[in-house]
Amino acid sequence: MFAEMAGIYIHIPFCRKACHYCNFHFSTSFKTKEEMIGAMVVEIAMQAAYLDGQEIETIYFGGGTPSSLPIEDIKLLLDAIRDVHQIADDAEITLEANPDDIHAESVTQWKEAGINRLSIGIQAFQDDLLAAWNRSHNAEQATTAIAIAQQAGIDNITADLIYGGPGLSDEDWVSNMQRLIDAGIPHISSYALTVESGTALHHQIEKGKSMIPDDDQANRQYAILQDMLTANGILQYEISNFALPGFESRHNGSYWSGAHYLGIGPSAHSYNGVSRQWNVSNNVRYIQSIGSGVIPSEMEILTEVQRFNELVMTGLRTSKGIDMKGC
Template sequence: MAGIYLHIPFCKQACYYCNFHFSTSRGQQSSLVQQLLKEMTLQKDYLAGQPISSIYFGGGTPSLLTADELHLLMDQLHTLFHIENNAEITLEANPDDLTPAKLKELAATGINRLSIGIQSFHEADLQWMHRAHNSQQALACIQNAQQSGFHNLSIDLIYGGPTLSDEGWEQNVQQAIDLQVTHLSCYALTVEPGTALDQFIRKKKMAAVDNDKAARHFEQLMKWTATAGYEHYEISNFAKPGWHSRHNSSYWQGQHYLGLGPSAHSFNRHSRQWNIANNALYIKSLEEGTVPFELEELTPAMQLNEYIMTSLRTSAGCHLSIVQELFGADKCLQLLSNATPFIQKGWIRREADILTLTREGRLFADGIASDLFF
């Protein structure tokens, strides 16, 4: 099974913390959709005929697409690829876009899962982040989506920000629980180079991120979601049983995926490639019949490191038997040796041949993974 990702690089306005590729000018939206259709045709053999179990419209803000544009893209996907009947089809959406009329349009296109960029239910947080929606819309869009038949809902929440108190964070998480949202993606506020937030902090216009607060919020999050019956199945992702994201899980399980659109990445285990992050150049290249991407061949060491990094982030863990089968017994023994100090420290748990991060270890996931790399 494989997945397809489509990057829709348009937003109403720029959030201060965001470093994804997007444009607030939508003049090229129609042209870009046409070139996405062309890229699908040029890349239709990348997945070698594998059945498609998930499709994900990311961005940017895919909920800015019109119903006609979504139908065009979905029709082309069904024409060129074998989409499974029960495929998970996700669209990222901003709360201010999800009116009852828009939700009805989305359902008609075959979208069956929404990932909503709530970020916070508090007005002060949303204004500080420079979000396009307000706190009333954050609440109403979830209720509207559920009333429109969308029960496979994920929402994004950001913690650790300067305007978010411990009490405010608890209220955000409890609001999501009370609304019976089936999936939560929760991220610590990070300062990415080149973002507006980075510039504001450098110029002393905003306070630096408080890492201690972020760590505290993450620990609280793990406790509250466990009590509410959510499974912490990946570092940043929590789901009610049976509601894990199939698309994102395919990334962490090393399955193949095709990325379409500016800045989109593709992966087939042997190589990784990524499209140019420039809308005008993307359109121009495809008008000339060429997909504008760079390619990186993955060495065995890179493939092993990829497996270590992605598997350790999940509750399924890193399987030593898989490492031995794919990379050899010596690599398996070396990995276990590298992991031993973390096992002794209580940050990694070993059960049979599986290594998983403990609750404390999840606080240091990236650092632990990098220390295990070959």
């Protein structure tokens, strides 16, 4: 029976450069890349029963930087999923891509492999900010990347933008959003620059080499974000997410609605309605453990009260809210 819908998240734990604000799990060394992809293919088979035969409605390649992988690796992972899961004909299959990885050839290959949605990590169109954050791309590459993706026929594009960072004036902020609006980007995710412990940005601030992000600036720019996108028909459907009607992220939507999902790869989280589990955030330990036939994860069984609270907490992030009749 394939009565319900579910999603799969694939965590690609490699990045070419470490962005100074980032605390996701990734390594800038690709030395273990081949073993990692092999281990993830094995984990997909080991976890075949986790979603209990539910049809897969969304697949999301996140990270890390999935666009840094050669197409063969993306295909290996998708084939491994297709081997053990039924994937809906209209499944949303997203790949997170850095602008410097977006070329006519790569986009065509992704499309042929089944990717039908790109999440482009633009963040800003100011070269000095991109350099200060240690991003691997510049503003020109960001502009070109959007055009290339659209020319290749990928219309379902989401772009990330950061606000509230020192050096981002309100004029810059408005112009960053305007560039995405003018380019016809149908979905925008936007986050305030936050200082996470252990990041390069945190160290820089401690040593007085970077300024602390200003809360007033972040609040002001968030209000500008809401007003400007709404005025352009890109509607807010979650705290950080805005879309033209019909372009809301189905994958993220499943997290907020309590749907089941399977996470593959180091640091990936899974949820099956009963328990939540998360894989070790360490590439070498992940590969070794999968190699010895053990999924390196910790698990928490959720009580009914915890499940209810989570549904309320995540539901209240969205404009849909929660259905009190179902409570």
